[in-house]
Amino acid sequence: MYGITKIELEDFRSFKGKHTFTFPTKPGLYAITGKNLINPTLGPNAIGKSSFLEAIRWCNYGHTSRGLKASDIINYDAKSCSVTVEQNVAGELLTVTRTQSPNSLRLNGTIVDQQTLEKHLRLGPQAYDYAVMFPQFGDAFFDKSPGDKLALFSQIMELDYWLERSKAADDLAKELALEKGTLEQALARNDSILKTLSDDVAALIIKRDSFEAEKQQAIRRHKEALQQAKTDAAKLDQRLATADEALTGLHQRLERAEGRVAALDRLELKLQTVTAALQKLDGLDATCPTCLQQVNECHLRDEKAKITREVRLTTAEIDDIDVKRSDLKAIKQNIRDFEDERRDSQAKQSRADSEIRRLKQNIEDEQKRPNPYLEMIEAKKNQHLKLKGEIAKTQEAFTQTEQDHAAVSFWVSGFKRVRLFIVEQALQQLELEINNCLGSLGLMEWAIKLDVERENKSGGITKGFTVMIYPPSVAKPIRFEAYSGGETQRLRLAGNLGLANLIMERAGLRNTIEFFDEPSAHLSDEGTLDLADTLAQRAVDAGRSIFIIEHRLLDYPYRNTINIIKDASGSRIE
Protein backbone atom coordinates (compact mmCIF):
# COMPACT_ATOMS: atom_id res chain seq x y z
CA MET A 1 0.00 0.00 0.00
CA TYR A 2 0.94 3.66 -0.16
CA GLY A 3 -0.22 6.04 2.56
CA ILE A 4 0.84 9.23 4.36
CA THR A 5 0.31 9.36 8.10
CA LYS A 6 1.89 12.62 9.21
CA ILE A 7 3.56 15.79 7.98
CA GLU A 8 5.69 18.32 9.81
CA LEU A 9 6.57 21.61 8.11
CA GLU A 10 8.85 24.34 9.35
CA ASP A 11 9.15 27.69 7.58
CA PHE A 12 7.92 26.21 4.30
CA ARG A 13 6.49 28.88 2.01
CA SER A 14 3.58 30.57 3.83
CA PHE A 15 3.93 28.24 6.85
CA LYS A 16 6.04 30.17 9.36
CA GLY A 17 7.37 28.17 12.33
CA LYS A 18 6.69 24.49 12.93
CA HIS A 19 3.36 22.85 11.95
CA THR A 20 2.29 19.25 12.32
CA PHE A 21 -0.63 17.50 10.74
CA THR A 22 -1.76 13.89 11.16
CA PHE A 23 -3.75 12.59 8.23
CA PRO A 24 -7.11 10.95 8.88
CA THR A 25 -7.13 7.22 8.19
CA LYS A 26 -10.83 6.70 7.49
CA PRO A 27 -11.58 6.44 3.77
CA GLY A 28 -13.63 9.22 2.26
CA LEU A 29 -13.50 12.55 0.52
CA TYR A 30 -11.91 15.36 2.52
CA ALA A 31 -11.95 19.05 1.67
CA ILE A 32 -9.02 21.35 2.15
CA THR A 33 -10.16 24.92 2.48
CA GLY A 34 -9.65 27.83 4.90
CA LYS A 35 -9.64 31.56 5.48
CA ASN A 36 -7.40 34.38 4.48
CA LEU A 37 -7.46 36.65 7.51
CA ILE A 38 -4.94 39.02 6.02
CA ASN A 39 -6.89 39.67 2.90
CA PRO A 40 -10.47 38.47 3.51
CA THR A 41 -11.55 39.55 0.06
CA LEU A 42 -9.51 36.70 -1.35
CA GLY A 43 -11.71 34.21 0.53
CA PRO A 44 -9.88 30.95 0.80
CA ASN A 45 -7.35 31.94 -1.86
CA ALA A 46 -3.65 32.32 -1.14
CA ILE A 47 -3.82 30.72 2.28
CA GLY A 48 -1.32 27.92 1.80
CA LYS A 49 -3.49 25.00 0.57
CA SER A 50 -1.28 24.26 -2.42
CA SER A 51 1.80 24.98 -0.30
CA PHE A 52 0.64 22.31 2.14
CA LEU A 53 0.48 19.71 -0.66
CA GLU A 54 3.64 20.97 -2.31
CA ALA A 55 5.47 20.40 0.99
CA ILE A 56 4.87 16.65 0.54
CA ARG A 57 6.02 16.81 -3.08
CA TRP A 58 9.15 18.81 -2.19
CA CYS A 59 10.01 16.56 0.75
CA ASN A 60 9.94 13.45 -1.45
CA TYR A 61 11.46 14.85 -4.65
CA GLY A 62 13.35 18.07 -3.85
CA HIS A 63 11.22 20.40 -5.96
CA THR A 64 7.59 21.44 -6.24
CA SER A 65 5.26 20.52 -9.06
CA ARG A 66 5.95 23.92 -10.61
CA GLY A 67 9.68 23.41 -10.34
CA LEU A 68 10.34 25.62 -7.30
CA LYS A 69 13.27 24.76 -5.12
CA ALA A 70 16.03 26.33 -3.01
CA SER A 71 15.29 29.82 -1.72
CA ASP A 72 11.77 29.98 -3.29
CA ILE A 73 10.37 27.52 -0.81
CA ILE A 74 11.94 28.98 2.36
CA ASN A 75 9.52 31.29 4.16
CA TYR A 76 10.36 34.88 3.30
CA ASP A 77 11.11 35.63 6.98
CA ALA A 78 13.21 32.52 7.64
CA LYS A 79 16.72 31.36 6.64
CA SER A 80 16.05 27.67 6.26
CA CYS A 81 13.17 25.26 6.07
CA SER A 82 12.44 21.62 6.61
CA VAL A 83 9.64 19.14 5.92
CA THR A 84 9.23 15.64 7.39
CA VAL A 85 6.72 13.22 5.90
CA GLU A 86 5.87 9.88 7.48
CA GLN A 87 4.63 7.41 4.92
CA ASN A 88 3.99 3.73 4.49
CA VAL A 89 5.22 2.13 1.24
CA ALA A 90 4.30 -1.53 0.86
CA GLY A 91 4.56 -2.10 4.62
CA GLU A 92 7.80 -0.16 4.98
CA LEU A 93 7.55 2.91 7.24
CA LEU A 94 9.51 5.74 5.69
CA THR A 95 10.21 8.93 7.60
CA VAL A 96 11.65 11.34 5.07
CA THR A 97 13.16 14.65 6.23
CA ARG A 98 14.42 17.22 3.77
CA THR A 99 16.00 20.53 4.79
CA GLN A 100 16.98 23.57 2.77
CA SER A 101 19.95 25.72 3.91
CA PRO A 102 21.67 23.62 4.91
CA ASN A 103 20.50 21.02 2.44
CA SER A 104 20.02 17.47 3.61
CA LEU A 105 17.93 14.42 2.93
CA ARG A 106 17.35 11.73 5.54
CA LEU A 107 15.44 8.48 5.37
CA ASN A 108 14.59 7.08 8.81
CA GLY A 109 17.37 9.24 10.26
CA THR A 110 20.05 8.16 7.79
CA ILE A 111 21.42 10.46 5.11
CA VAL A 112 20.51 9.12 1.66
CA ASP A 113 20.63 10.31 -1.93
CA GLN A 114 17.54 10.99 -4.06
CA GLN A 115 17.94 7.78 -6.07
CA THR A 116 17.91 5.61 -2.94
CA LEU A 117 14.86 7.39 -1.60
CA GLU A 118 12.96 6.93 -4.90
CA LYS A 119 13.77 3.22 -4.81
CA HIS A 120 12.03 3.04 -1.45
CA LEU A 121 9.15 5.24 -2.63
CA ARG A 122 8.79 3.09 -5.79
CA LEU A 123 7.51 6.13 -7.70
CA GLY A 124 9.35 8.83 -9.60
CA PRO A 125 8.22 12.49 -9.43
CA GLN A 126 6.11 12.30 -12.58
CA ALA A 127 4.41 9.09 -11.57
CA TYR A 128 3.78 10.69 -8.15
CA ASP A 129 2.07 13.68 -9.81
CA TYR A 130 -0.18 11.42 -11.86
CA ALA A 131 -0.95 8.84 -9.17
CA VAL A 132 -0.98 10.60 -5.76
CA MET A 133 -0.77 14.32 -6.12
CA PHE A 134 -2.84 15.96 -8.85
CA PRO A 135 -1.34 19.44 -8.66
CA GLN A 136 -3.14 22.68 -9.30
CA PHE A 137 -1.12 23.52 -12.38
CA GLY A 138 -0.39 20.01 -13.51
CA ASP A 139 -0.91 18.99 -17.17
CA ALA A 140 -3.65 16.49 -17.70
CA PHE A 141 -2.44 13.32 -19.42
CA PHE A 142 -4.83 13.89 -22.35
CA ASP A 143 -3.61 17.50 -22.78
CA LYS A 144 -0.11 16.38 -23.60
CA SER A 145 1.07 16.00 -27.19
CA PRO A 146 1.15 12.43 -28.57
CA GLY A 147 4.95 12.50 -28.17
CA ASP A 148 4.82 13.74 -24.57
CA LYS A 149 2.05 11.27 -23.79
CA LEU A 150 4.23 8.51 -25.12
CA ALA A 151 7.25 9.79 -23.14
CA LEU A 152 5.21 9.86 -19.93
CA PHE A 153 3.65 6.47 -20.64
CA SER A 154 7.08 4.98 -21.45
CA GLN A 155 8.54 6.42 -18.26
CA ILE A 156 5.72 5.19 -16.05
CA MET A 157 5.75 1.74 -17.65
CA GLU A 158 9.56 1.81 -17.71
CA LEU A 159 9.28 0.81 -21.36
CA ASP A 160 12.67 2.27 -22.18
CA TYR A 161 14.13 -0.31 -19.85
CA TRP A 162 13.20 -3.01 -22.39
CA LEU A 163 14.64 -1.01 -25.29
CA GLU A 164 17.84 -0.56 -23.24
CA ARG A 165 17.88 -4.30 -22.55
CA SER A 166 17.32 -4.97 -26.24
CA LYS A 167 20.15 -2.57 -27.13
CA ALA A 168 22.39 -4.19 -24.51
CA ALA A 169 21.52 -7.62 -25.95
CA ASP A 170 22.28 -6.28 -29.44
CA ASP A 171 25.66 -4.91 -28.28
CA LEU A 172 26.44 -8.18 -26.56
CA ALA A 173 25.32 -10.15 -29.64
CA LYS A 174 27.72 -8.03 -31.75
CA GLU A 175 30.53 -8.67 -29.26
CA LEU A 176 29.77 -12.39 -29.29
CA ALA A 177 29.67 -12.38 -33.12
CA LEU A 178 33.13 -10.80 -33.12
CA GLU A 179 34.37 -13.33 -30.59
CA LYS A 180 32.83 -16.10 -32.70
CA GLY A 181 34.70 -14.77 -35.74
CA THR A 182 37.97 -14.60 -33.81
CA LEU A 183 37.52 -18.17 -32.54
CA GLU A 184 36.59 -19.34 -36.03
CA GLN A 185 39.78 -17.77 -37.41
CA ALA A 186 41.83 -19.35 -34.63
CA LEU A 187 40.26 -22.73 -35.43
CA ALA A 188 41.02 -22.40 -39.16
CA ARG A 189 44.60 -21.31 -38.41
CA ASN A 190 45.19 -24.14 -35.95
CA ASP A 191 43.63 -26.67 -38.34
CA SER A 192 46.09 -25.68 -41.02
CA ILE A 193 49.01 -25.84 -38.53
CA LEU A 194 47.75 -29.27 -37.50
CA LYS A 195 47.73 -30.37 -41.14
CA THR A 196 51.29 -29.07 -41.61
CA LEU A 197 52.39 -30.95 -38.48
CA SER A 198 50.79 -34.17 -39.80
CA ASP A 199 52.58 -33.67 -43.13
CA ASP A 200 55.85 -33.03 -41.27
CA VAL A 201 55.44 -36.23 -39.27
CA ALA A 202 54.71 -38.22 -42.45
CA ALA A 203 57.79 -36.72 -44.18
CA LEU A 204 59.96 -37.40 -41.13
CA ILE A 205 58.72 -41.02 -40.99
CA ILE A 206 59.89 -41.46 -44.59
CA LYS A 207 63.26 -39.95 -43.69
CA ARG A 208 63.46 -42.10 -40.55
CA ASP A 209 62.77 -45.25 -42.57
CA SER A 210 65.24 -44.39 -45.31
CA PHE A 211 67.85 -43.53 -42.67
CA GLU A 212 67.19 -46.92 -41.07
CA ALA A 213 67.35 -48.70 -44.46
CA GLU A 214 70.65 -46.95 -45.30
CA LYS A 215 72.00 -47.92 -41.90
CA GLN A 216 71.03 -51.55 -42.33
CA GLN A 217 72.51 -51.50 -45.83
CA ALA A 218 75.78 -50.07 -44.48
CA ILE A 219 75.83 -52.73 -41.76
CA ARG A 220 75.18 -55.38 -44.37
CA ARG A 221 77.98 -53.96 -46.53
CA HIS A 222 80.38 -53.94 -43.60
CA LYS A 223 79.39 -57.49 -42.70
CA GLU A 224 80.01 -58.68 -46.26
CA ALA A 225 83.42 -56.96 -46.25
CA LEU A 226 84.12 -58.53 -42.87
CA GLN A 227 83.18 -61.92 -44.22
CA GLN A 228 85.46 -61.33 -47.18
CA ALA A 229 88.28 -60.18 -44.90
CA LYS A 230 87.81 -63.25 -42.73
CA THR A 231 87.92 -65.51 -45.80
CA ASP A 232 91.06 -63.70 -46.98
CA ALA A 233 92.60 -64.11 -43.54
CA ALA A 234 91.77 -67.82 -43.56
CA LYS A 235 93.39 -68.16 -46.96
CA LEU A 236 96.46 -66.37 -45.64
CA ASP A 237 96.50 -68.75 -42.67
CA GLN A 238 96.36 -71.56 -45.14
CA ARG A 239 99.19 -70.04 -47.17
CA LEU A 240 101.26 -69.59 -44.05
CA ALA A 241 100.66 -73.16 -42.96
CA THR A 242 101.54 -74.40 -46.43
CA ALA A 243 104.70 -72.29 -46.43
CA ASP A 244 105.61 -73.49 -42.95
CA GLU A 245 105.04 -77.07 -43.99
CA ALA A 246 107.04 -76.59 -47.20
CA LEU A 247 109.88 -74.93 -45.27
CA THR A 248 109.99 -77.80 -42.78
CA GLY A 249 110.21 -80.26 -45.74
CA LEU A 250 112.79 -78.11 -47.52
CA HIS A 251 114.96 -77.82 -44.40
CA GLN A 252 114.82 -81.60 -44.03
CA ARG A 253 115.67 -81.99 -47.70
CA LEU A 254 118.47 -79.46 -47.37
CA GLU A 255 119.85 -81.31 -44.36
CA ARG A 256 119.68 -84.58 -46.21
CA ALA A 257 121.18 -83.10 -49.39
CA GLU A 258 123.98 -81.46 -47.44
CA GLY A 259 124.75 -84.84 -45.79
CA ARG A 260 124.87 -86.48 -49.14
CA VAL A 261 126.99 -83.72 -50.65
CA ALA A 262 129.45 -84.16 -47.73
CA ALA A 263 129.51 -87.91 -48.43
CA LEU A 264 129.97 -87.16 -52.10
CA ASP A 265 132.90 -84.86 -51.23
CA ARG A 266 134.47 -87.59 -49.17
CA LEU A 267 133.98 -90.22 -51.91
CA GLU A 268 135.30 -87.94 -54.65
CA LEU A 269 138.36 -87.22 -52.53
CA LYS A 270 138.74 -90.96 -52.06
CA LEU A 271 138.23 -91.53 -55.77
CA GLN A 272 140.93 -88.94 -56.49
CA THR A 273 143.29 -90.64 -54.08
CA VAL A 274 142.47 -94.08 -55.46
CA THR A 275 142.66 -92.89 -59.03
CA ALA A 276 146.03 -91.20 -58.31
CA ALA A 277 147.23 -94.43 -56.76
CA LEU A 278 146.11 -96.33 -59.78
CA GLN A 279 147.82 -93.80 -62.07
CA LYS A 280 151.05 -94.32 -60.14
CA LEU A 281 150.80 -98.00 -60.91
CA ASP A 282 150.28 -97.27 -64.59
CA GLY A 283 153.68 -97.71 -66.40
CA LEU A 284 155.18 -99.45 -63.52
CA ASP A 285 156.11 -103.04 -63.83
CA ALA A 286 157.21 -104.31 -60.59
CA THR A 287 157.70 -101.45 -58.08
CA CYS A 288 155.21 -101.18 -55.39
CA PRO A 289 153.89 -97.65 -55.45
CA THR A 290 153.17 -98.03 -51.80
CA CYS A 291 156.24 -99.60 -50.37
CA LEU A 292 158.39 -98.72 -53.37
CA GLN A 293 159.92 -102.06 -53.22
CA GLN A 294 160.38 -104.27 -56.06
CA VAL A 295 157.34 -106.32 -56.31
CA ASN A 296 156.66 -109.07 -58.37
CA GLU A 297 154.38 -108.75 -61.24
CA CYS A 298 151.78 -110.74 -59.67
CA HIS A 299 151.69 -108.55 -56.64
CA LEU A 300 151.44 -105.51 -58.88
CA ARG A 301 148.67 -106.98 -60.74
CA ASP A 302 146.90 -107.78 -57.57
CA GLU A 303 147.57 -104.28 -56.32
CA LYS A 304 146.24 -102.77 -59.54
CA ALA A 305 143.23 -104.97 -59.49
CA LYS A 306 142.64 -104.07 -55.82
CA ILE A 307 142.95 -100.36 -56.50
CA THR A 308 140.84 -100.62 -59.69
CA ARG A 309 138.14 -102.39 -57.67
CA GLU A 310 138.48 -99.68 -55.10
CA VAL A 311 138.01 -97.08 -57.88
CA ARG A 312 135.07 -98.94 -59.28
CA LEU A 313 133.46 -99.34 -55.92
CA THR A 314 134.00 -95.69 -55.05
CA THR A 315 132.64 -94.59 -58.47
CA ALA A 316 129.69 -96.86 -57.97
CA GLU A 317 129.19 -95.43 -54.49
CA ILE A 318 129.42 -91.91 -55.97
CA ASP A 319 126.94 -92.87 -58.61
CA ASP A 320 124.69 -94.20 -55.92
CA ILE A 321 124.56 -90.85 -54.18
CA ASP A 322 121.59 -89.21 -55.87
CA VAL A 323 122.60 -85.64 -55.43
CA LYS A 324 123.80 -82.73 -57.39
CA ARG A 325 125.52 -79.72 -55.90
CA SER A 326 123.08 -77.60 -57.89
CA ASP A 327 120.26 -79.30 -55.96
CA LEU A 328 121.53 -77.73 -52.79
CA LYS A 329 121.39 -74.34 -54.40
CA ALA A 330 117.94 -74.99 -55.74
CA ILE A 331 116.67 -76.09 -52.31
CA LYS A 332 118.16 -73.00 -50.68
CA GLN A 333 116.53 -70.83 -53.32
CA ASN A 334 113.31 -72.67 -52.66
CA ILE A 335 113.62 -72.01 -48.94
CA ARG A 336 114.27 -68.32 -49.56
CA ASP A 337 111.25 -68.20 -51.83
CA PHE A 338 109.04 -69.77 -49.19
CA GLU A 339 110.40 -67.50 -46.49
CA ASP A 340 109.61 -64.49 -48.70
CA GLU A 341 106.17 -65.93 -49.23
CA ARG A 342 105.78 -66.41 -45.47
CA ARG A 343 106.79 -62.82 -44.70
CA ASP A 344 104.47 -61.56 -47.37
CA SER A 345 101.60 -63.62 -46.00
CA GLN A 346 102.33 -62.52 -42.45
CA ALA A 347 102.28 -58.87 -43.52
CA LYS A 348 99.05 -59.45 -45.39
CA GLN A 349 97.59 -61.30 -42.43
CA SER A 350 98.38 -58.41 -40.09
CA ARG A 351 96.72 -56.05 -42.53
CA ALA A 352 93.74 -58.38 -42.79
CA ASP A 353 93.47 -58.52 -38.99
CA SER A 354 93.40 -54.76 -38.67
CA GLU A 355 90.84 -54.62 -41.51
CA ILE A 356 88.68 -57.13 -39.60
CA ARG A 357 88.98 -55.04 -36.46
CA ARG A 358 88.13 -51.92 -38.42
CA LEU A 359 85.08 -53.54 -40.01
CA LYS A 360 83.87 -54.89 -36.68
CA GLN A 361 84.21 -51.40 -35.20
CA ASN A 362 82.37 -49.98 -38.21
CA ILE A 363 79.50 -52.42 -37.69
CA GLU A 364 79.32 -51.60 -34.00
CA ASP A 365 79.44 -47.87 -34.71
CA GLU A 366 76.80 -48.18 -37.39
CA GLN A 367 74.54 -50.20 -35.11
CA LYS A 368 74.96 -47.61 -32.41
CA ARG A 369 74.41 -44.63 -34.75
CA PRO A 370 71.13 -43.00 -33.52
CA ASN A 371 68.33 -42.18 -35.96
CA PRO A 372 68.04 -38.36 -35.64
CA TYR A 373 64.50 -38.40 -37.07
CA LEU A 374 63.09 -40.36 -34.12
CA GLU A 375 63.53 -37.38 -31.82
CA MET A 376 62.15 -34.98 -34.44
CA ILE A 377 59.08 -37.19 -34.97
CA GLU A 378 58.54 -37.37 -31.22
CA ALA A 379 58.75 -33.57 -30.91
CA LYS A 380 56.33 -33.02 -33.83
CA LYS A 381 53.92 -35.62 -32.45
CA ASN A 382 53.94 -33.85 -29.07
CA GLN A 383 53.25 -30.52 -30.79
CA HIS A 384 50.44 -32.19 -32.73
CA LEU A 385 48.91 -33.59 -29.54
CA LYS A 386 49.17 -30.27 -27.71
CA LEU A 387 47.62 -28.37 -30.61
CA LYS A 388 44.80 -30.91 -30.82
CA GLY A 389 44.04 -30.20 -27.16
CA GLU A 390 44.04 -26.48 -27.86
CA ILE A 391 41.75 -26.96 -30.87
CA ALA A 392 39.35 -29.00 -28.72
CA LYS A 393 39.29 -26.18 -26.16
CA THR A 394 38.80 -23.52 -28.86
CA GLN A 395 36.05 -25.63 -30.41
CA GLU A 396 34.36 -25.87 -27.04
CA ALA A 397 34.63 -22.09 -26.56
CA PHE A 398 33.30 -21.58 -30.10
CA THR A 399 30.29 -23.85 -29.48
CA GLN A 400 29.60 -22.04 -26.21
CA THR A 401 29.93 -18.63 -27.88
CA GLU A 402 27.69 -19.77 -30.72
CA GLN A 403 25.04 -20.90 -28.24
CA ASP A 404 25.41 -17.66 -26.25
CA HIS A 405 25.15 -15.66 -29.47
CA ALA A 406 21.97 -17.48 -30.48
CA ALA A 407 20.50 -16.99 -27.00
CA VAL A 408 21.47 -13.30 -26.79
CA SER A 409 20.29 -12.64 -30.37
CA PHE A 410 16.93 -14.07 -29.42
CA TRP A 411 16.65 -11.43 -26.70
CA VAL A 412 17.36 -8.52 -29.07
CA SER A 413 13.83 -8.94 -30.41
CA GLY A 414 12.75 -10.82 -27.27
CA PHE A 415 13.02 -7.74 -25.07
CA LYS A 416 11.13 -5.73 -27.69
CA ARG A 417 8.43 -8.38 -27.60
CA VAL A 418 8.34 -8.13 -23.81
CA ARG A 419 7.95 -4.35 -24.21
CA LEU A 420 5.17 -4.88 -26.74
CA PHE A 421 3.47 -7.33 -24.40
CA ILE A 422 3.65 -4.85 -21.51
CA VAL A 423 2.35 -2.09 -23.80
CA GLU A 424 -0.58 -4.28 -24.89
CA GLN A 425 -1.41 -5.20 -21.32
CA ALA A 426 -1.01 -1.66 -20.01
CA LEU A 427 -3.06 -0.16 -22.84
CA GLN A 428 -5.88 -2.60 -22.28
CA GLN A 429 -5.85 -1.91 -18.57
CA LEU A 430 -5.63 1.86 -19.04
CA GLU A 431 -8.48 1.79 -21.55
CA LEU A 432 -10.59 -0.18 -19.13
CA GLU A 433 -9.79 2.12 -16.17
CA ILE A 434 -10.54 5.28 -18.17
CA ASN A 435 -13.74 3.90 -19.66
CA ASN A 436 -14.90 2.94 -16.15
CA CYS A 437 -14.41 6.53 -14.97
CA LEU A 438 -16.24 8.09 -17.93
CA GLY A 439 -19.72 7.02 -16.83
CA SER A 440 -19.33 8.22 -13.27
CA LEU A 441 -18.14 11.61 -14.62
CA GLY A 442 -21.43 11.95 -16.52
CA LEU A 443 -20.16 10.75 -19.93
CA MET A 444 -22.54 7.83 -20.26
CA GLU A 445 -21.89 5.43 -23.13
CA TRP A 446 -18.76 7.29 -24.16
CA ALA A 447 -15.76 5.20 -25.00
CA ILE A 448 -12.11 5.85 -25.59
CA LYS A 449 -9.56 3.76 -27.42
CA LEU A 450 -5.80 4.05 -26.95
CA ASP A 451 -2.91 3.19 -29.17
CA VAL A 452 0.77 3.71 -28.73
CA GLU A 453 3.96 3.84 -30.74
CA ARG A 454 5.24 0.34 -30.89
CA GLU A 455 6.37 -2.31 -33.26
CA ASN A 456 3.06 -3.72 -34.45
CA LYS A 457 2.45 -7.28 -35.52
CA SER A 458 3.14 -6.58 -39.18
CA GLY A 459 6.54 -5.15 -38.27
CA GLY A 460 5.57 -1.49 -38.88
CA ILE A 461 5.51 1.29 -36.30
CA THR A 462 2.38 2.87 -34.84
CA LYS A 463 3.36 6.50 -34.16
CA GLY A 464 2.88 8.39 -30.88
CA PHE A 465 0.32 7.78 -28.17
CA THR A 466 -3.11 8.36 -29.62
CA VAL A 467 -6.38 8.75 -27.79
CA MET A 468 -9.47 8.09 -29.86
CA ILE A 469 -12.75 9.21 -28.32
CA TYR A 470 -16.08 7.73 -29.37
CA PRO A 471 -19.04 9.82 -28.15
CA PRO A 472 -22.39 7.99 -28.01
CA SER A 473 -23.95 7.24 -31.40
CA VAL A 474 -20.90 8.45 -33.37
CA ALA A 475 -19.28 5.65 -35.30
CA LYS A 476 -15.89 7.28 -35.93
CA PRO A 477 -13.53 8.69 -33.32
CA ILE A 478 -13.63 12.48 -32.71
CA ARG A 479 -10.50 14.51 -31.92
CA PHE A 480 -10.00 15.49 -28.28
CA GLU A 481 -9.72 19.17 -29.28
CA ALA A 482 -13.26 19.13 -30.70
CA TYR A 483 -15.02 18.77 -27.35
CA SER A 484 -16.46 21.49 -25.10
CA GLY A 485 -14.58 22.70 -22.02
CA GLY A 486 -16.77 20.65 -19.68
CA GLU A 487 -16.53 17.51 -21.79
CA THR A 488 -12.81 18.01 -22.14
CA GLN A 489 -12.32 18.41 -18.39
CA ARG A 490 -14.35 15.26 -17.70
CA LEU A 491 -12.32 13.38 -20.27
CA ARG A 492 -9.12 14.78 -18.72
CA LEU A 493 -10.16 13.63 -15.30
CA ALA A 494 -11.10 10.20 -16.57
CA GLY A 495 -7.68 9.97 -18.24
CA ASN A 496 -5.89 11.07 -15.08
CA LEU A 497 -7.80 8.75 -12.78
CA GLY A 498 -7.31 5.79 -15.10
CA LEU A 499 -3.61 6.54 -15.39
CA ALA A 500 -3.30 6.88 -11.59
CA ASN A 501 -4.76 3.41 -11.14
CA LEU A 502 -2.39 1.98 -13.75
CA ILE A 503 0.66 3.64 -12.17
CA MET A 504 -0.07 2.34 -8.69
CA GLU A 505 -0.79 -1.13 -9.99
CA ARG A 506 2.57 -1.14 -11.89
CA ALA A 507 4.37 0.01 -8.73
CA GLY A 508 2.70 -2.84 -6.85
CA LEU A 509 1.09 -0.41 -4.45
CA ARG A 510 -2.47 0.01 -3.27
CA ASN A 511 -2.97 3.72 -2.81
CA THR A 512 -4.72 4.92 0.37
CA ILE A 513 -4.28 8.64 -0.20
CA GLU A 514 -4.84 11.08 -3.08
CA PHE A 515 -4.75 14.85 -3.43
CA PHE A 516 -6.59 16.90 -6.05
CA ASP A 517 -5.74 20.60 -6.19
CA GLU A 518 -8.61 22.38 -7.95
CA PRO A 519 -9.57 19.75 -10.50
CA SER A 520 -12.82 21.41 -11.52
CA ALA A 521 -11.69 24.19 -13.84
CA HIS A 522 -14.06 24.48 -16.87
CA LEU A 523 -16.70 22.31 -15.20
CA SER A 524 -20.29 23.44 -14.75
CA ASP A 525 -21.81 23.22 -11.27
CA GLU A 526 -23.25 19.83 -12.28
CA GLY A 527 -19.89 18.79 -13.56
CA THR A 528 -18.22 19.81 -10.31
CA LEU A 529 -20.79 17.82 -8.40
CA ASP A 530 -20.23 14.81 -10.66
CA LEU A 531 -16.53 15.16 -10.00
CA ALA A 532 -17.01 15.23 -6.22
CA ASP A 533 -19.34 12.23 -6.42
CA THR A 534 -16.86 10.37 -8.56
CA LEU A 535 -14.03 11.06 -6.13
CA ALA A 536 -16.22 10.22 -3.10
CA GLN A 537 -17.18 6.93 -4.76
CA ARG A 538 -13.54 6.32 -5.68
CA ALA A 539 -12.57 6.89 -2.01
CA VAL A 540 -15.12 4.35 -0.82
CA ASP A 541 -14.37 1.81 -3.57
CA ALA A 542 -10.64 1.96 -3.07
CA GLY A 543 -10.65 2.48 0.72
CA ARG A 544 -8.81 5.73 0.22
CA SER A 545 -8.61 9.18 1.81
CA ILE A 546 -8.98 11.69 -0.99
CA PHE A 547 -8.20 15.32 -0.31
CA ILE A 548 -9.68 17.92 -2.63
CA ILE A 549 -9.11 21.63 -2.82
CA GLU A 550 -12.29 22.94 -4.33
CA HIS A 551 -13.77 26.42 -3.87
CA ARG A 552 -17.14 25.75 -5.49
CA LEU A 553 -18.33 22.81 -3.38
CA LEU A 554 -18.17 24.20 0.10
CA ASP A 555 -21.39 22.54 1.27
CA TYR A 556 -20.68 19.09 -0.18
CA PRO A 557 -21.03 16.31 2.42
CA TYR A 558 -17.30 15.69 2.87
CA ARG A 559 -16.12 13.18 5.41
CA ASN A 560 -14.27 16.05 7.02
CA THR A 561 -12.74 19.44 6.23
CA ILE A 562 -9.19 20.54 6.86
CA ASN A 563 -9.03 24.26 7.45
CA ILE A 564 -5.97 26.34 6.81
CA ILE A 565 -5.91 29.80 8.27
CA LYS A 566 -3.55 32.48 7.12
CA ASP A 567 -2.96 35.47 9.32
CA ALA A 568 -0.06 37.78 10.11
CA SER A 569 1.97 34.90 11.54
CA GLY A 570 1.56 32.88 8.34
CA SER A 571 -0.46 29.79 7.45
CA ARG A 572 -1.52 27.20 10.00
CA ILE A 573 -3.60 24.04 9.81
CA GLU A 574 -6.62 23.80 12.03
Ligand SMILES: Nc1ncnc2c1ncn2[C@@H]1O[C@H](COP(=O)(O)OP(=O)(O)OP(=O)(O)O)[C@@H](O)[C@H]1O
Ligand atom coordinates in the same frame (compact mmCIF):
# COMPACT_ATOMS: atom_id res chain seq x y z
N1 LIG B 1 8.53 31.61 0.18
C1 LIG B 1 7.35 32.12 0.57
N2 LIG B 1 7.23 32.68 1.79
C2 LIG B 1 6.07 33.17 2.19
N3 LIG B 1 4.97 33.15 1.46
C3 LIG B 1 5.03 32.60 0.24
C4 LIG B 1 6.22 32.06 -0.26
N4 LIG B 1 5.97 31.56 -1.52
C5 LIG B 1 4.68 31.81 -1.80
N5 LIG B 1 4.11 32.43 -0.75
C6 LIG B 1 2.73 32.81 -0.61
O1 LIG B 1 2.01 31.85 0.07
C7 LIG B 1 0.66 31.98 -0.16
C8 LIG B 1 0.00 30.65 -0.28
O2 LIG B 1 0.20 30.17 -1.58
P1 LIG B 1 -0.54 28.87 -2.05
O3 LIG B 1 -0.14 28.61 -3.44
O4 LIG B 1 -0.35 27.83 -1.09
O5 LIG B 1 -2.03 29.41 -2.03
P2 LIG B 1 -3.34 28.58 -2.13
O6 LIG B 1 -3.95 28.51 -0.86
O7 LIG B 1 -3.16 27.37 -2.87
O8 LIG B 1 -4.21 29.62 -3.02
P3 LIG B 1 -5.05 29.39 -4.35
O9 LIG B 1 -6.41 28.95 -3.90
O10 LIG B 1 -5.14 30.76 -4.92
O11 LIG B 1 -4.40 28.45 -5.18
C9 LIG B 1 0.56 32.88 -1.35
O12 LIG B 1 0.15 34.16 -0.95
C10 LIG B 1 1.93 32.96 -1.89
O13 LIG B 1 2.22 34.17 -2.51
Ligand SMILES: [Mg+2]
Ligand atom coordinates in the same frame (compact mmCIF):
# COMPACT_ATOMS: atom_id res chain seq x y z
MG1 LIG C 1 -3.52 26.83 -4.73
